[in-house]
Amino acid sequence: MRATNLYAPTLRQTPADAEILSHQLMLRAGMMRKSANGMYHFLPLGWRTIRKIEQIIREEMDAAGGQEMCMPILQPAEYWQESGRWAVYGAEMMRMKDRHGHEYCLGPTHEEMITSLVRDEVRSYKQLPLMLYQIQDKFRDERRPRFGLMRSREFIMKDLYSFDKDVEGMNLSYRKMYDAYTAIFSRCGLEFRPVEADNGAIGGGHSHEFTVLADAGESSIACCTKCDYAASDEKAELAPVEAPDEEPRELEKVATPGTNTIESLVSFLNIPIEKTIKAVAYETEQNALVLVFVRGDHEVNEVKVLHQLEGVLELRMAEEETIRAAGGCPGFMSPIGIKKGTHILVDPTVMNMKNAVSGANETDFHYKNVNPSRDFKDVVVADLRLVREGDPCPHCGAPVKMTRGIEVGQVFALGTKYSAAMGATFLNEQGKEKPLVMGCYGIGVGRTMAAAIEQSNDEHGIIWSRSIAPFEVVVVPVNGKNEEQLRYAEEVYGELKKAGVDVLLDDRPERPGVKFKDCDLIGYPLRLTIGPKTLEEGTLEVKIRKTGEMFHETRENYLGKVQELLKTL
RNA sequence: CGGGACGUGGCGCAGUUUGGUAGCGCACCUCGCCUGGGACGAGGGGGUCGCAGGUUCGAAUCCUGUCGUCCCGACCA
Secondary structure, three states, X not given: OEXXXXXXXXXXXXXXXXXXXXXXXXXXXXXXXXXXXXXXXXXXXXXXXXXXXXXXXXXXXXXXXXXXXXXXXXXXXXXXXXXXXXXXXXXXOOEEEOOOOOEEEEOXXXXXXXXXXXXXXXXXXXXXXXXXXXXXXXXXXXXXXXXXXXXXXXXXXXXEEEEEOOHHHHHHHHHHHHHHHHHHHHHOOOOEEEEEOOOHHHOOOOEEEEEEEOOOOOEEEEEXXXXXOXXXXXXXXXXXXXXXXXXOOOOEEEEOOOOOOHHXXXXXXXXXXXXXXXXXXXXXXXXXXXXXXXXXXXXEOHHHHHHOOOOOOOEEEOOHHHHHHOOOXXXXXXXXXXXXXXXXXXXXXXXXXXXXXXXXXXXXXXXXXXXXXXXOOOOEEOOOEOOOOOOEOOOOOOEEEEEEEEEEEEEEEEEOHHHHHHOOEEEOOOOOEEEOEEEEEEEEHHHHHHHXXXXXXXXXXXXXXXXXXXXXXXXXXXXXXOHHHXXXXXXXXHHHHHOOXXXXXXXXXXXXXXXXXXXXXXXXXXXXXXXXXXHHHOEEEEEEOOOOOEEEEEOOOHHHHHHHHHOOO
8 A cells, every 4th residue: 555545634633522542543643533423434544453453353253163244233123122121221222213113223232133043043952052243333322422432332343142052061152252352352462351240231140351451441440469360340259358356345326416427427436447337328210228338448339239139220329218218317327227128238348347336327326336247137248349459359368459441342151041031942952942051242343443552652653563553564765756765665665565564655745754753643563764875775774663663674684574573563 | 311611714723701794823725945753935725603593783702592522420241
């Protein structure tokens, strides 16, 4: 490709509506443009990177036994009604009717479509396992699209679905995908961690998120400083903290005027915060009250709370009247004296506490010498707290470190949630009808591109890994109007192309500064410069974008050197 | 959806307070000159100031409405 034929409109200034670095750099490098809120054009340079990422994904999916296919983006409502998600998915699903009044949605995901396809075709365990995937646009009408490709409404996703005859088979498919994902993100040159994750609305069994480590990320993950345990903040399990053994004293009600926060309580009673019990009151969408108790210095993990409540999809902060109706008192809450039938969830750390302080369900009063194992009745004890830096790893006990990351892929062991709901069954070896055991595995392609930029850039622009760079090498004649230089550059360009190197010739009649700035901004891994000096010597100047290292190489040796260098970039 | 901000040539912005008929930098076109890190000179093209009403002799500027965009929050395979 010649730069004079390339549509790559670079920008000197950063467009005002781009907030994060990857978005700004992609706009400035002429890789993408915005079309509408949460929707983007990929320009030729950006599309080359997208296609390279897709190709890596494709190769690894195929190697793991996947077969590529393509499903419609417009999906009939009836499949979603069968799975029950038509009612659950909410406003994020873009719904529409055709001229006959039939209802459809723009596919936010394809579990229903693939399950309906496969149930009609797969009859026997002999056809299993089966892994089908596509790389296709998805659409989710996000409440708030932001950060360019990180959270767009229309986005490219690879989604693979596995079908197995039993859980062992599913676990094997899951493992294959886990390994394939590891290979994919490694090949993209990313620093990432697979982390244990919550399943969210998709349901099913275990799950991992593949998270690229970057400060601009929206996800927070806990990584053990010693072993390889890593989990999303929502998922990270926590063992109960032991409390020092004390002789339980008698429960005592004390006046604590105006202490409706933990901070004010701690200073009023002059006690360590670890001696206090904090309450958070929620209401479910069925308007049931849920009281959650954690130690004063801990935070509630709402996802863990949700897991304790059968059939509940959403929590909101409870209204004062609801709390009062159950016998509680906002700011002074305790499990002691709450009406029977209220959900009371208590973190195990709280159950270990001795002679602690909790509210007394009466304004301006607290209980002292609360011993939860003695005093709390009809409570559910479960891990409910949110992980924080320094908490012990559930596997080895070493402290965890909190890191930010960008979730670029997630794998789910679904089980039979969709196959059972939609009647996707097969006959097993015993001739018995069984639901297919499924897994689903997604990768955000655009997000992977954005994550790569977030992780690798400098003040001059993007620094691509060779594997996903729009071009591997750029050849730059310093003077684009000097015929000798141009001819020399053309020859080099031809040689590189012949050798199978993905090369761009910057033959624009621009001044050298302009071309160099563009090279750095776009981030080609290697730049070969031809100027008066190199022309005279019969050499080329090689510049490595990543390190800034520059050296001259003879015409005889440069090709080998370039190929050797590319392997390391 | 709640809170905040902003819409003026392709991009970045000034002008709005105090109404008087649109300006700067970059980019673009032509000519000259220059060629190892976003040159220079001369000339030139391009904007009914998001849109719709209203006030006024007169509106980018004031009023009302509306649409769009961005940020924070809530939300999220």
